[in-house]
Amino acid sequence: EDKVVQSPLSLVVHEGDTVTLNCSYEVTNFRSLLWYKQEKKAPTFLFMLTSSGIEKKSGRLSSILDKKELFSILNITATQTGDSAIYLCAAPTDSWGKLQFGAGTQVVVTP
Amino acid sequence: NAGVMQNPRHLVRRRGQEARLRCSPMKGHSHVYWYRQLPEEGLKFMVYLQKENIIDESGMPKERFSAEFPKEGPSILRIQQVVRGDSAAYFCASSPAGDQPQHFGDGTRLSIL
Numbered sequence: 001e002d003k004v005v006q007s008p009l010s011l012v013v014h015e016g017d018t019v020t021l022n023c024s025y026e027v028t029n030f031r032s033l034l035w036y037k038q039e040k041k042a043p044t045f046l047f048m049l050t051s052s053g054i055e056k057k058s059g060r061l062s063s064i065l066d067k068k069e070l071f072s073i074l075n076i077t078a079t080q081t082g083d084s085a086i087y088l089c090a091a092p093t094d095s096w097g098k099l100q101f102g103a104g105t106q107v108v109v110t111p
Numbered sequence: 112n113a114g115v116m117q118n119p120r121h122l123v124r125r126r127g128q129e130a131r132l133r134c135s136p137m138k139g140h141s142h143v144y145w146y147r148q149l150p151e152e153g154l155k156f157m158v159y160l161q162k163e164n165i166i167d168e169s170g171m172p173k174e175r176f177s178a179e180f181p182k183e184g185p186s187i188l189r190i191q192q193v194v195r196g197d198s199a200a201y202f203c204a205s206s207p208a209g210d211q212p213q214h215f216g217d218g219t220r221l222s223i224l
Contacts, residue, residue: 034212042115042202042215043154088154096166097142097209101154 002027002093006102014110017079021105023089024071031095033072035063036088038104043088046074079109113138115205116185117216124193125224132188132219136205143186144213145171145178148200157201160186190221198223 007022025033032050036043047056049065049072056063060079065072076083086106090099116135124130136143145157156170160180171178175193180186190197200220204213 031210036215041217045212045214048212090154092209094167095209096159097144097206097211097213098156098159098167098170099144099146099154099204099213100156101146103153 002091002100004089004091004100004102006087006089006105008105009103010106010108012108012110013079015079015081017109019076019079019083019107021074021076021087021089021107022071023073023102025089025091025100026070027091027093027100029094030067031092033065034090034092034099035072035074036090038086038088039084046087076107079107081109081111083107084109115140115203115214115216117203117219119219120217121220121222123222123224126194127192130190130193130197130221132190132201132203132221133185134188134203134205134216135185136203137214140205140207140214142206142209142213143180144204144206145186145188146202146204148202148218150199154202157188193221193223195223197221 004025035046047063052067060077063074086104088104089102146154158171158178159167175191200218202218204215206213
């Protein structure tokens with residue numbers, strides 16, 4: 001059975017800290033791994049990773065995939081209160097794109 | 112450049128009634144997915160559709176739930192004879208192809224009295 005596991009489930013940091021979120025996966029026909037940010041509404045797409053070792057970066061957020069060890073990390077540097085959200089990791093389990101989600105990591109950034 | 116549009120945002124139904132949830136995908140997207148998020152749980156796949164075709168409904172309960180994506184108009188997720196356990200947030204996502212990122216709507220929060 002395909003599965004995606006995120007850790008930690010939640011964390012609280014102070015503004016300016018760096019956070020690292022983990023996502024491990026077991027997917028039979030692995031194609032890609034995606035990160036989303038969910039505040040009160042829609043999950044917002046952050047990154048899609050397909051190749052091992054190539055970092056994707058967007059502002060203070062970055063992510064990398066390790067296909068040998070079957071995990072990905074999402075880093076947020078110089079955190080701001082606006083980074084408070086649930087961060088979701090997901091992997092498609094078939095060629096149609098059906099996503100298997102992790103339970104998410106709730107990040108709280110305090111002023 | 113409108114994103115994925117879902118309506119209604121909130122829906123309240125009494126047990127035994129029907130719930131209809133609508134989703135208009137992003138322009139140019141022909142792949143539509145429905146996911147359910149139960150309280151304190153992650154997003155779970157329900158069904159995947161293309162125009163006039165259900166491709167994969169493996170995540171959808173066999174009874175009371177149905178989905179369609181007609182040639183014209185939005186995709187509809189229909190829940191008949193709702194029960195308290197159907198209370199959840201239902202999200203729709205769309206993509207231009209199966210190997211492209213899915214973009215999500217704001218969801219419909221369904222509450223059953």
